[in-house]
Amino acid sequence: MKLITRDTDYAIRAICFMAENKEEITSVSELVEKLKIPRQFLRKILQALNKKGVLTSFKGKSGGFKLRRKPQDIFITDLIKVFQGPLKLNKCIFKKKLCSSVDRCILREKIGEIEQRVVSELGLITVASLLNKR
Amino acid sequence: MKLITRDTDYAIRAICFMAENKEEITSVSELVEKLKIPRQFLRKILQALNKKGVLTSFKGKSGGFKLRRKPQDIFITDLIKVFQGPLKLNKCIFKKKLCSSVDRCILREKIGEIEQRVVSELGLITVASLLNKR
DNA sequence: CTAATTGATACTATTTTAGTATCATTTAAA
DNA sequence: TTTAAATGATACTAAAATAGTATCAATTAG
Ligand code: FES
Ligand code: FES
Numbered sequence: 230m231k232l233i234t235r236d237t238d239y240a241i242r243a244i245c246f247m248a249e250n251k252e253e254i255t256s257v258s259e260l261v262e263k264l265k266i267p268r269q270f271l272r273k274i275l276q277a278l279n280k281k282g283v284l285t286s287f288k289g290k291s292g293g294f295k296l297r298r299k300p301q302d303i304f305i306t307d308l309i310k311v312f313q314g315p316l317k318l319n320k321c322i323f324k325k326k327l328c329s330s331v332d333r334c335i336l337r338e339k340i341g342e343i344e345q346r347v348v349s350e351l352g353l354i355t356v357a358s359l360l361n362k363r
Numbered sequence: 364m365k366l367i368t369r370d371t372d373y374a375i376r377a378i379c380f381m382a383e384n385k386e387e388i389t390s391v392s393e394l395v396e397k398l399k400i401p402r403q404f405l406r407k408i409l410q411a412l413n414k415k416g417v418l419t420s421f422k423g424k425s426g427g428f429k430l431r432r433k434p435q436d437i438f439i440t441d442l443i444k445v446f447q448g449p450l451k452l453n454k455c456i457f458k459k460k461l462c463s464s465v466d467r468c469i470l471r472e473k474i475g476e477i478e479q480r481v482v483s484e485l486g487l488i489t490v491a492s493l494l495n496k497r
Numbered sequence: 498c499t500a501a502t503t504g505a506t507a508c509t510a511t512t513t514t515a516g517t518a519t520c521a522t523t524t525a526a527a
Numbered sequence: 528t529t530t531a532a533a534t535g536a537t538a539c540t541a542a543a544a545t546a547g548t549a550t551c552a553a554t555t556a557g
Contacts, residue, residue, distance in 0.1 A: 230364075230365070230366065230447060230450070230451065231364070232364065232474060232477070233474075234544095234545070234546090235545070235546060235547095236545085236546080241470070256501085256502070256503090257502080257503080258501085258502085267546085267547060267548080268548090269547065269548050269549070270546070270547050270548080272503075272504095273547085273548095275503090276503075276504070276505080279503090279504090286503060286504085287502085287503080287555090288502065288503050288504080288553075288554045288555065289501075289502055289503075289553090289554045289555025289556065290499090290500065290501045290502055290554085290555055290556045290557070291501075291502075291555080291556060291557090292501080292502045292503060292554080292555075292556090293502075293503085294503090305470070313364060316364070317364065336375070336439070336488065336493055339484065339485070339487075339488050340366060340367075342484065343366070343480070343481055343484045343485065346477070346480050346481070346484065347477055347480070347481060350473065350476065350477045350480065351473070351477065353473075354470065354473050359470055368513095368514070368515090369514070369515060369516095370514085370515080390532085390533065390534090391533080391534080392532085392533080401515085401516060401517080402517090403516065403517050403518070404515070404516050404517080406534075406535095407516085407517095409534090410534075410535065410536080413534090413535090420533095420534060420535085421523095421524090421533085421534080422522075422523045422524065422533065422534050422535080423522090423523040423524025423525065423532080423533055423534075424523085424524050424525045424526070424530090424531065424532045424533055425524080425525060425526085425532075425533070426523080426524075426525090426532080426533045426534060427533075427534085428534090
């Protein structure tokens with residue numbers, strides 16, 4: 230049961246690197262060298278982050294990527310959403326068929342509550358908060 | 364991001380059925396008919412539950428399965444563990460490499476805390492609690 | 498002009514989840 | 528005692544999600 234998949238993971242690392250290393254523009258080549266992430270996979274990830282408005286991209290020679298927002302305004306949940314879709318643990322497991330003859334399902338309710346918790350806890354974590362304590 | 368996979372789901376339904384329907388022994392055939400779960404898949408699931416001590420099995424004609432414990436003593440987390448292994452959201456995503464040059468990782472800590480929450484919330488749900496409100 | 502870069506897109510590989518098939522063994526009951 | 532209905536064990540297949548690769552086109556600093 231993974232809360233964070235590989236692409237989200239790599240995205241977090243890349244963004245942390247870019248946030249620390251204050252050069253305005255960082256290229257894939259530099260990230261590959263420093264973080265040892267497979268090149269094409271990382272490219273795909275950064276392109277997605279660009280499309281979703283987390284990064285800005287610069288084409289051509291000496292191009293690369295740059296954070297579009299400040300580290301304290303980039304939430305881990307944003308990144309999870311980009312790669313893993315909306316943060317839902319829920320998804321009406323029982324298709325409303327069985328687990329309640331009445332029209333409410335205890336298990337689903339409970340999972341809904343848990344989800345709220347997870348979302349709100351995760352919702353507090355920003356890229357900046359991952360860097361602070363270094 | 365699924366908190367509960369299909370096999371766990373089916374296990375819960377089957378066990379709820381067996382808990383309600385107070386006949387001592389329930390056969391796969393009956394469950395298949397009532398719950399519309401694929402036969403072989405359900406068999407595999409019930410066999411696993413038997414091995415893990417949740418159910419007892421009875422071989423031969425008119426055999427089947429029976430709850431080994433009372434519904435209030437069967438926790439959803441037990442079932443999750445049977446099919447999905449230990450309840451961990453954690454798994455040191457960053458392999459201790461990057462996200463802290465100091466030797467602690469904020470993200471991991473946070474996820475650890477969230478995990479505790481999830482586990483303790485889920486830990487309160489029993490099969491009995493799913494049936495009560497009908 | 499050209500080498501270094503991103504954009505777009507299609508493809509492949511691996512792992513996890515879901516489901517099937519089959520034969521052996523057990524047992525209640527005709 | 529035979530037999531049909533059950534589980535035990537195990538190996539197999541299918542589908543979906545995750546992880547990663549390959550390639551060519553467009554852009555741009557130098
Ligand atoms: S999970 Fe959908 S009705 Fe219970
Ligand atoms: S997740 Fe392992 S060191 Fe941060």
